[in-house]
Amino acid sequence: MIIEIIPCLSDNYSYLIHEKKFNTISIVDPSEFKSCDEAIKKYKKLDFILNTHHHADHVGANLELKKKYNSKILGSDLDKNRIPGIDIFLKENQKQKIGNLEFEVIFIPGHTKGHIAFFFRKEKIAFTGDTLFSLGCGRVFEGTHEEMFNSLNKIKKLPPETKIYCGHEYTKTNLNFCLTYNPENTLLKEKQVDILKKLNSNQPTIPSTLGQEIETNIFLRCNDPEIKHAIGLKDSSELEVFSKLRDLKDTF
Ligand code: ZN
Ligand code: FE
Secondary structure (H helix, E strand, O other): OEEEEEEEOOOEEEEEEEEOOOOEEEEEOOOOHHHHHHHHHHHOOOOEEEOOOOOHHHHOOHHHHHHHHOOEEEEEHHHOOOOOOOOEEEOOOOEEEEOOEEEEEEEOOOOOOOOEEEEEOOOOEEEEEOOEEOOEEOOOOOOOHHHHHHHHHHHHOOOOOOEEEEOEOOHHHHHHHHHHHOOOOHHHHHHHHHHHHHHHOOOOOOOEEHHHHHHHOHHHOOOOHHHHHHOOOOOOOHHHHHHHHHHHHHOO
C-alpha cells in the first residue's frame, strides 16, 4: 500500500492509495480536480473514491473524477443524499475491499452526522478526515460534544502504531493550542521540534501516529492533571474537560 499525499486548496490533504497486487488506485477525500488528476495521471485510472464526510472540501472533485475515470464512490450510508455521485453505501464496522486491501468503517459522528474513518487494520493506517487531526480535532458542526468525544475514544482504541492521515494541515495552530494548556508535556515539546522542522522545509506534518497523538494531543488527554488545572476544571469529568477545550479552540 503506497500513499501519496496530495495538498489541495489552502490546507486540505487528499490521499492517493496505490495497491500494487491488482494495481488498484483509490483516492481519499478528493478536494479539487486539478491537483488530484495530476497525481492520478501516471496510473491512467482511478478505481475508487473514498469520502470521510460530505463537506465540499472533501468531495469537491467527486463528480469530475468519476466522469473522467468511471470510478466508484464510497461513503457513509447516512450521507447517501449528500455525497455527490455516491455508489457504495458503507455501514458502521463494515469491512470493504479495494483491490487486495481491506478497510474497516469506523463510525465517528460529531463533525458531521455521517462522518466515518477508514481503518486498514493489516497495514495499521487510518484516514480520519476532520475528526482527529494531528494535535487537534474537528469542529463540532452537526453532532454534540459528547458524540465527538466518543468518536475520538473509538479511534483511541486502535493500535498505537496506527498511522493517522487526516484531512487538513492544521498542525501549527493545533500545536500552539496544545502548548498553551499543556506546556510541561515533554513529548509535546519534542514533537514541536519535529513539526517546525517539517513545516520550515515545506513538508506535510502528516502522518502522525496514534501513539504520539495520545501522548501529545490535548483532546485525547482530557484526564491530564496539568490540562484540567490550566482550564480551571480539576475535578471535572473527561467529557466536561473535552467540551471546554473544544469551546476554547473554537475562538483560539
Ligand atoms: Zn469537514
Ligand atoms: Fe475539511
